[in-house]
Amino acid sequence: MQIGTFTRSGNGFSGQVRTLTIERSVSLEPVDSQSDRAPDFRVFIGGFEGGIGYCRTSERGHDYISLVLDDPTFPKAIWCNLLLGERPTGLPLMWDRPKRKS
Secondary structure, three states, X not given: OEEEEEEEEOOEEEEEEEOXXXXXXXXXXXXXXXXXXXXXXXXXXXXXEEEEEEEEXXXXXXXXXXXXXXXXXXXXXXXXXXXXXXXXXXXXXXXXOOOOOO
């Protein structure tokens, strides 16, 4: 399900995350690091750091950013994907409920 919409802004992204309990402005700022393990983006929610993001490519060749959003008030972190495309605006942030382990 789509939980947000983003726009490219400089080297990062800005947008809104909206769920039944969350409605916040969010920005993704690029991380300047030479480490392979460092995230590609830091996520800022209302001016405070609230997550990280990694650039990924799907099996079908589509680029996206895998994000983890976290806050002490959340029961657990939210994993979601910002789908990238050619357009600069209207980039969807998608979330799926994790499947239960058998």
